[in-house]
Amino acid sequence: MFKKKFHTLIKRFLAGTLCLGLLASQPAVAYATEANVSVTPEAAHSTTYSQAADTDSVKGWPSGPCIEGQSAVLMDAVTDTILYSKNADDKLYPASITKIMTALLACENLKMSDTITMSQEAAYGIEAGSSTIYAETDEVFTVEQALMALMLESANEMALALAEKTSGSVKKFVELMNQRAAQLGCKNTHFNNPNGLPDETHYTTASDMMKIAKAAWYNPLFRKFVTTQTYEIPPTNKQSETRYLLNHHKMMAGQSYAYDGVLGGKTGYTNDAGNTLVTYAKRGNSILIAVVLNSTNGAFPDTTSLFDYGFDNFEKVDLNVDSDPVPTKFLPSEKYLLKNNGNTYPFYYMRHVYVTVPTGTDVSTLTRKQWLLNNSIGPKRIKSKYYFHDHMVGYGMQYEKEILSDLLLNTSF
Known part of the structure; x- marks a missing residue:
């Protein structure tokens, strides 16, 4: 009992010391903590600052900005157009942006009203000084409260608790993280914990x-947690005071790097990872996502530069191809056309096919590539991708005509 109380006192003392450390530009030790996200404008530029963006090689593409981060990607969330890319496949440490995957899996597998009882392993399974809300063994939270603590305060013990709740153990949850990453097409990612604490076998791109x-x-469900700025956890069975949570993403409204249109995101920091940041922003009909890894002098200015570049130089355009039939010459064989009463029905586009292109682009100059997705179950489909000088800027899907009325009434890209 004495050892447990002593551990708790040490944990809270170090946390208090960490809070005072908010005024410092760099931490003394490496932890996945948001308090250490720092910006030092007077520092020399990073070694990759002047490196040209990979997307600069696309003919006619606007030149990307110089950023401190070693690696970054800016993408339109609707069309999947990569607006900016720099060292996008470099394997790097993610730090606490790992918790995006943890939160996604919790949202996919848990009910928000379910309760979590903190195990000894979850409550005290994190390093002293690590980001925490000081949850105690046997303390009870709802899943929603745990997720808010995870995404706003980057509480590392809540990552462990959510992992145990979702999969029964942290080990099994990590297996689920890697399975889900593979499902999403991740080729160079391996997770080894649910919170992003330093680990040589825990990396992404x-x-x-x-x-x-x-x-x-x-x-x-995830959007609720990533876009919330403040949240209160009322007194629990172990804590008599209300916990006040604050989102540490400084580009949200009212914060020091506030940016018009930013909806939310997730920060991260360790000595080895540097500053990492994922940010979501919306202006007009465009939703952009920015990912920055290993930004030595702060990821907020980098992300500001990326969003300025994206919103100022590109536009999302509706190609207006609703009910536009596919020419037969693009189909692999007549056998894939639907026939009824002697009539042949072509495939048709889903409504609203969008592309994201440099502002002022004549979309009639885009090229299109198509191929058949001949599933054994369900309707046959043709996928189309649109290209600006060999750079993908949007996509669409086509289905057999007879299912359009049921399938497309409430569907849009």
Whole structure:
């Protein structure tokens, strides 16, 4: 009992010390904590600052900004157009943006009203000084409260608790994280914990993290947690005081790097990972996602530069191809056309096919590639991708005509 109380006192003392450390630009030790996200404008530029964006090689594409981050991707969340890419496949440490995957899996598998009872392993399974809301063994929270603590205060013990609640153990949850990453098409990602604390076998890329960030954004429950600025956890069975949570993403409204249109996101920091950041922003009809990894002098200015570049130089355009039939020459064989009473029915586009292109682009100059997705179950489909000088800027799907009335009434890209 004495050891437990002593551990708790040490934990709270170090946490208090960490809070005072908010005024410092760099931490003394490496933890997945949001308090350490720092910006030092006077510092020398990173070694990759002047490196040209990979997307600069696309003919006619606007030149991307110089950023401090070693790796970054900016993408339109609707069309999947990569607006900016720099070292997108470099394997790097994600730090606490790992928690986007943790939150997504919890949203996909748990009820928000269910309760979580903190185990000894979850409450005290994190390093001293790590981001925490000081949850105690046997303390009871709802899943919603745990997720708010995870995404706003980056509470590492809540990552462990949610992992145990979802899969029965942290080990099994990590297996689920890697399975889900593979499902999303991640090729260079391996998770080894649910919170992003330092681990040589825990890494991702900006490209893979973008896939995870997009999938999470399209989960309505996840959006609630990533866009919330403040939240209160009332007294619990172990804590007599209300906990006040604050989102540490400084580009949200009212914060020090507030940016018009930013909806939310997730920050991260360790000594080895540097500053990492995932941010969602919307202006007009465009929703952009920015991922920045290993930004030595702060990821908020980097993300500001990326969003300025994206919103100022590109536009999302509706191709207006509703009910536009596919020419027969693009189909692999007549046998794939629907026939009824002697009549042949072509495939048709789903309504609203969007592309994201440099502002002022004549979309008639885009090229299109198509191929048949001949599933054994369900309707046959043709997928179309649109290209600006070989750079993908949007996509659409076509189905057999007879199912359009049922399928497309409430569907849009």
